[in-house]
Amino acid sequence: MHKEGYYSSGEFAKKANVSVRTIRYYDQQNILKPSLLTDEGVRFYTDSDFTRLQQILLLKYLGFTLDDIRNMTIGDSDYHVLKNSLELQKRMIQDKIAQMQLVCKAIEETEDSIKEGKGVDWSNMLEIIHLTNMEDSMKNQYINAGNISARINLHNRFSVNKQGWFPWVYEQCGIVKGMRILEIGCGDGTLWVDNIGQLAMTGKRNEFSGKKKNIYIELTDISEGMISDARRNIKKATESWKERDIDVSFRFRVASCEKTGAKDESYDLVIANHVLFYCKNVNKALDEIVRVLKPGGVLVCSTYGSRHMQEISRLVSGYDKRIALEADKLFEKFGLDNGDKILKKHFSDVERRDYKDALVVDEAEPLVDYILSCHGNQKEYLVDKYTDFKKYVEKKLVKPMTITKEAGVFVCRK
Template sequence: MKIGEFAKKSGVTVKTLLHYDKIGLLEPSEKTDSGYRIYCEEDLLKLQQITTLKFIGLSLNEISHILHESGENLESMISFQKKALEEKKKHIDAVIEVFNKAQNTARKNGFLDASNLIDIIKVTNMESRVREQYKSDKNLNIRSNLHSYNTNKVDFDKWCFSNINFFENAKILELGCGTGKLWLKNKEYISSDLDITLSDFSKSMIKIAKGRLEEVSHDFNYEEINAENIPYEDETFDIIIAQHMIYFIPDIEKALAEIQRVLKPKGIFYVTANSCEAMKELNKLAEKFAPNLGLDTNGYSERFDLEHGKGILEKYFSKVEVEILDGKIIVDDPKPVVSYKASTIQGSSILVGERKKEFTKYLEEHIRKNGHISITTKTCMFKAEK
């Protein structure tokens, strides 16, 4: 097929096809001596993949990476597209549910209050921003760097591991495993009889975790899982772990119901979260620097934190206990502090270019006057028993 016929058959404009050819995303199978582009059925399959991936929100660069560098076969590619579309459908359903609630409120009261508006903004915007944050481990590493200045030298992951009761032959699921650091840092203490499944909603994170844990002599299972729809039967796991990830889930209540469902009777859900007191000094500095821009918050973590988490968990679990880890970051260099704020969801769009340089100078002046920046850290682990 020549480009005009191919465009007509596929429903894509000639201009779009020319652009895809120019950037190397979809090159025709053949170009004649006269310069005509000739497309075949295989090109039609590639175009289908491109349009589907574009529909679910991926950029052309991301699509190019998937098509040209993933090395996946046709069956796995179709499976990936199908799963991605299912995820998009779930998100759309969640958005519709929030709008239905808002509509009912408006019908009843004649207006929408701030909480309704905040719900709409968060649920419509958060998923894409969270996915952008966790395409790689770059942002996690930046934030870990600031915490290396903590005067409390108790390692967070080792502290978490020590607070989990890994009894013999336990079947374990970690949601949002990230880079797998919980297991890497505690590799010498992992019992061989444990059945451990590591999961994340980010395919990239699972790949990173799998690579890092190759040095650990344990046979981990790996799954791509959305916590709102855990693909296991009722009462499958003895232990479920979620480190600092519950507040990123669009529908927290739905996720907790799923976690409760797949836990065995008396099973334990170990979930970590921040306190609203965490980073309070840094947030005050950020607010003075840029008032009313959203730099003075801990992002989505306020949706599930130390102060409110227990009440949320008690809706689904019979017994909830909490352990707290306090600390203090003392730093006399503005660079790790600026990098930390700029790596967050809210900071990534604000602390760029000249404003990032200005924030650095602002912190340099604070350090000159005070000798250092002191930042409270306070995190917790909830132990929720089914």
């Protein structure tokens, strides 16, 4: 019997322009369950299911596996989930277009080379192979970008300290004209996007500038996806500043903290914002930073303490004790409590500066997004229970939740 507002498997498949076999396969893979399953085993779907199917088909088109899709599409029809997903998908498509344009250019150059009797430029052909084999990088970009956005969004919206983390970190850096700066683990470039006006005023061209840029900034990250995001975000942020107004040179490069690829004593300032605790060998990374800093150069590195965001851990533990939001306690590797001791092995002068702040959260969605963005095992237990978990969080937020923030920087001089 046909139910009003519902589609049979055949009707649903026809509406989506896929086969019934595909619909049943997604059901078996626990990616798209029917909204209604009768006692006789007849499946019915709704418009909400159709929205979810569109998301699945687009992710599949972009090259994601079903396991990837299962982790990235949360079982919820709220518009904010769809909006966030579409925004990230759009960025993915933009990157894919840019990559294909580079591939096309490489092919044309190879064709021209053959026409001119120069033979095949094998290095160019290898570049084509590299550009057309970037699915893993794109997956990492999608996942990492979404995670970073969720974490930044929670802090931006609910922090008590209205200055904001990134403006405060920028302030600690003491940037002046003539500086050569290296940021390792730059992520999506938010440090510079949030402070572009301040940077523009510092690096503003004057009659003594000449041809040389007033400030040189090199951004590195181990992820190609993050470098792509940083390049795009900073380009957009600087578009409102004319060339004569902002005399700053940005460069972008894929590199690790332990091996930056930079020359000895080439930077006045190195910035490592919440990144050193991710390094396989913190001391090796610090040796590398000392190597690339000029005499008297400064490292500004941030981290957090053991009480940071502790209320969130207690919140999820109350829902399911098996959930751990961090696979490792990163603050034990390099945190506010032990960072001073680690850094003094490499730097003559180390100063700790704390960022005074807390979160007062009264909305469930941003908090749930933050929890899902963490590096622990939470998706294993929450992906199939998203709606139930969100209701649990909403009940806990009948009164706004105050969340401890324990973060700061170490300013170190070589």
